[in-house]
Each structure stands twice: as structure tokens, then as C-alpha cells.
Amino acid sequence: MKKIKVGVAGYGVIGQRLADGIVKQDDMELVGVVDVAPTLSIRALYDSPKPYDLYVVDDSMKAFFEAEKIPVKGNFDDLLSRVDIMLDAAPGGVGIKNKEIYKAKGVKAIFQGGEKNEVADVFFHGYANYPKGVGKDYLKLTSCNTTGFIRAVDCIDKAVGVERVVVTIIRRVADPGDTHRGLVDVAQVEKVPNHQAKDLMLIMPHIEATGALIHVPTTHGHIITILATPKKKISVDEAISLFEAHPRIKVVDIAKGFNSNTALFKYARDKGNKRADMYEIGLFREMVALSGDNLFFTISIPQESVVIPETIDGIRASLSLQTDGKEAVKLTNKYLGME
Numbered sequence: 079m080k081k082i083k084v085g086v087a088g089y090g091v092i093g094q095r096l097a098d099g100i101v102k103q104d105d106m107e108l109v110g111v112v113d114v115a116p117t118l119s120i121r122a123l124y125d126s127p128k129p130y131d132l133y134v135v136d137d138s139m140k141a142f143f144e145a146e147k148i149p150v151k152g153n154f155d156d157l158l159s160r161v162d163i164m165l166d167a168a169p170g171g172v173g174i175k176n177k178e179i180y181k182a183k184g185v186k187a188i189f190q191g192g193e194k195n196e197v198a199d200v201f202f203h204g205y206a207n208y209p210k211g212v213g214k215d216y217l218k219l220t221s222c223n224t225t226g227f228i229r230a231v232d233c234i235d236k237a238v239g240v241e242r243v244v245v246t247i248i249r250r251v252a253d254p255g256d257t258h259r260g261l262v263d264v265a266q267v268e269k270v271p272n273h274q275a276k277d278l279m280l281i282m283p284h285i286e287a288t289g290a291l292i293h294v295p296t297t298h299g300h301i302i303t304i305l306a307t308p309k310k311k312i313s314v315d316e317a318i319s320l321f322e323a324h325p326r327i328k329v330v331d332i333a334k335g336f337n338s339n340t341a342l343f344k345y346a347r348d349k350g351n352k353r354a355d356m357y358e359i360g361l362f363r364e365m366v367a368l369s370g371d372n373l374f375f376t377i378s379i380p381q382e383s384v385v386i387p388e389t390i391d392g393i394r395a396s397l398s399l400q401t402d403g404k405e406a407v408k409l410t411n412k413y414l415g416m417e
Contacts, residue, residue, distance in 0.1 A: 081105055081106055081107040082106045082107065082162050082163065082393065082397060083160060083161045083162045083163075084100045084107065084162065084163055084165060084393065085108075085110055085157045085158070085161040085164045086100070086108070086110075086111045086164070086165045087111075087154075087165070087167060087173075087176060088111075088166065088169070088172075089111045089112075089113045089117070090117070090119060090167060090169075091253050091382050092190055092382070093111065093113075093119075093165075094111075094119050094123070095353070095382060096165045096167055096386060097111055098386075099386040099389070099390055099414060102413045102414055102415075103390060103410070105399070105409070106393065108130060109160045110131035110132060110133050110160075111123075111132060111133065112132075112133040112134065112135060112157055113132070113134070113135075114135055115142060116142060116143050118255075120132070121146070124148045132148065132149065132151055133150065133152050133154060133157040134150055135154050136154065137153050155183075158180070158185050161185060162186070162397060163185065163187065163188065163393055163396060163397060164176075164180060164185055164186070164187040165188050165389060165393075166180075166188065166190065169192065170192030171192075171193075173189045173190070173193040174189075174194065174196075174197045177189075177197055177216065180216075186215045186397065188217045188218070188219065188389055188393065189219065190218075190219050190389075191218070191219050191220055191221035191224070191225075193218060197216065198214075198216040198218035199214040199215060199216045199217065200214045200216075200217050201217075201218055202217040202218060202220075202281075202391075202392050203219075203220055203225065203281050203388055204388040204391025204395075204407050205229060205232045205233075205326075205391075205403070205407060206228050206282055207281050208391065208395055208403030208407070209395075209403060211391075211395030212395045212396075212398055212401050213395075213396070213398050214395070214396055215396065217392045219385050219389055219392065220277050220281060220385075220388075221277065221385075222380075222381040222382075222384045222385055223247055223249070223274045223302060223379055224277045224278060225379075225384055225385050225388050226300075226377060226379040226384050227245060227278070227302050227359075228282065229326050229359060230304065230327060230361065231278065231285070231304065231306060232282070233321060234306055234312070234320060234373065237312070237316075238309060238310040238311075238312050239308060240285050240307065240308055241285065241307045241309055242285060242306075243275075243278070243285060243287045243289075243304055243306045243307070244289060245272070245274060245275050245288070245289030245290075245303070245305075246289060246290045246292070246304075247272060247289065247290070247292065248292050248300060249292065249300045250293075250296045250298065250299060250300055250381060251266075251293045251294060252297055253297060253381070254298065262295040263295060264293075264294075264295065265294050266292070266293040267292050267293075268293075270290050271288040271289055271290075272290060272291035274291070275287040296340075298340050298380075299342065299378050299379055299380055299381060300378070300379040301339055301377075301378055302377050302378075303375070303376045304375055304376070305369065305374050306374075306375075307372050307373075308371065308372075308373055311371055312373060314366050314367060314368060314373075317373055317375070321361050321366075321375075325358075325407075325411040325417065326411070326416060327358060327359055327361050328358040328359070328361065329361050329363050330342065330360050330361065330363065331362075331363050332363070332364045333364065336360065342380070343380075353383075355382060355383035356380040356384075357380075357384065357386055357414055358416065359377045359379055359380070360377060361375060361377045361378075362376050386414070387407075387410050387411065387416070390410045390413075391406055391407055391410050
């Protein structure tokens with residue numbers, strides 16, 4: 079079986095997880111990663127037993143890496159000549175510049191949520207609008223929050239239909255180690271509707287959405303509450319059964335210790351997951367309820383790793399490896415261990 083050759087631009091919070099996710103896919107091959115400096119992530123990679131091949135943006139940067147005894151395989155052009163598709167995890171605003179390079183080289187690419195929507199042909203989610211991405215050259219993922227709650231909303235929508243949702247996001251202020259944001263003691267609000275609610279409507283235009291966003295001084299995960307108006311009545315037990323059957327949703331019990339964002343992080347760490355990552359969103363069983371006919375539920379988003387499965391779905395769509403979305407996500411889930 080010929081494997082799809084994949085490169086990753088930017089070996090940061092998302093990039094390193096994308097690289098790991100690609101290595102797990104039996105039908106894909108990670109050619110290498112490209113970055114601009116010997117960051118902590120790069121140093122950790124080259125102190126590990128099986129480092130990935132490293133490329134630099136241009137040859138002038140080689141000296142910085144070689145001074146740290148980190149071998150460089152080649153430059154950006156070399157990597158692009160060896161791949162079928164790039165996963166761009168560069169900082170926001172850099173990806174749209176990289177797109178011009180990809181276009182010149184005739185290489186497809188998938189961008190992360192930090193880029194503006196106009197960078198791509200299709201705003202993409204593996205479960206909710208897979209067919210729209212099939213054969214397209216440039217896809218863009220939704221943000222970590224939007225990716226996670228679309229999974230849950232789509233799960234209910236496919237079963238009974240959803241007319242509208244009201245979303246409240248309690249958002250971690252920074253990733254672990256992001257000291258540049260300073261020491262904070264604040265819960266900062268933004269005007270409604272938040273961009274995640276707007277983005278959901280771009281992916282699922284048949285649903286009306288609004289929502290609020292609150293930044294809080296935590297680093298592990300976002301907590302999101304969702305009030306969904308179903309088109310048909312659904313019971314709490316029926317909703318929980320649907321969530322439990324979804325490979326990318328982990329239903330957890332507060333009574334068993336899953337009472338916070340950090341409880342899920344600790345669980346993943348104690349389980350032995352690399353970097354304490356979870357690909358699944360956590361859904362709290364005791365927080366599923368009905369308000370009249372409206373369904374209320376609460377989820378936790380592992381912001382550093384949640385978009386990895388949907389990005390891999392994007393590869394399958396863009397390169398038309400699978401034209402059927404169900405078949406595609408099933409393969410991604412299988413290789414990532416979420417069957």
C-alpha cells in the first residue's frame with residue numbers, strides 16, 4: 079500500500095501533536111517537520127529515542143540547530159518536494175503567507191483555527207461537513223472549542239435534528255508554559271455572539287447559534303455548556319446513549335472523580351497518554367439535563383489535542399482517500415485508538 083506523504087509546518091503545541099498523530103496512521107508517512115528555531119519542543123524531540131526528520135525554512139537557519147547538535151535534513155523547499163500535503167501549524171498569520179509557497183509548489187495544505195477563514199477553500203469538520211472537503215486543495219480546521227462542541231451538536235443533530243444552540247465557553251487563558259500572558263487573576267468577557275458560535279453556523283448552516291465567551295486563569299482545557307433545541311423530543315438517557323456511542327466523546331462521571339478540567343488531564347496523564355493528551359472531548363454525565371424540551375449538557379475540551387483527529391480527516395478528504403465521511407473518520411479513529 080502506497081502511503082500518503084505528509085509534512086508539518088511549525089513544531090509547537092499543535093504541530094508536535096499532528097506529527098505524532100500522522101505516525102499512528104497506517105496509510106500515512108510523516109516525512110518531516112519544519113521550524114525556525116531550536117525551541118524546547120525541538121530539543122525534547124531530539125532527546126527522544128526516535129526523532130522526526132527536521133527541516134528549516136531556509137539554509138541560513140541551519141547553523142542555529144547544528145550549534146545545538148540538532149541535525150537538519152534540509153530546507154522548506156526540500157520538504158515540499160517530498161510530500162503530498164502539508165499540515166500548517168505555524169503561528170496565526172504565517173500560514174496565509176505559507177499558502178503562497180504551497181500554491182507555487184503545487185502542494186495541498188490544511189490550516190489550523192488560528193488562520194483567517196479566507197486562507198482555505200473549505201472550513202472543515204470531519205463529522206459535520208466531510209463531503210465539502212473532498213478533493214479540495216486547502217482546508218481550514220475550526221478552533222479547538224468549535225471542533226469539540228460541533229462533535230457533540232452533530233451527534234444529536236444526526237439523531238433528532240437541532241434547530242438552535244446557545245453556547246457558553248469558559249476558556250482557559252493560555253496553554254501550559256505560556257508565561258508571556260503574565261500572571262492573571264481575572265475572568266474576562268467578550269461581546270456576544272462569540273466567534274465559535276458563528277463558526278458553528280458556517281459548518282452547520284441549518285442551525286441558529288449564539289454564545290458567550292469567558293476567559294479564566296487556567297491552562298488545562300475549556301469548559302463549554304450547550305443548550306440545544308432539538309427538532310424532536312429526546313430524553314436524557316437517549317442523549318447520553320448517543321454521546322456514549324460516539325468515538326470522539328468520552329462520557330465521564332462526576333461521582334467517579336471526573337469533576338473538573340484538571341481531573342480529565344490527570345486521568346490522561348495517569349493512563350500514560352503522551353503529554354497527557356486526549357483526542358476525545360469529555361462529557362459530564364450528571365450535567366446532561368432537559369430544560370423544557372431543550373437539551374442542556376456540559377463538555378470539557380482538551381485544547382492542545384482535540385483538533386488532531388479532524389485534521390487527519392482533512393487529509394483523507396483533500397486527497398480523496400475516502401469519499402465517504404463515515405469510512406474516513408472510522409479509519410482515523412481506528413489508528414488513533416478511538417474505536
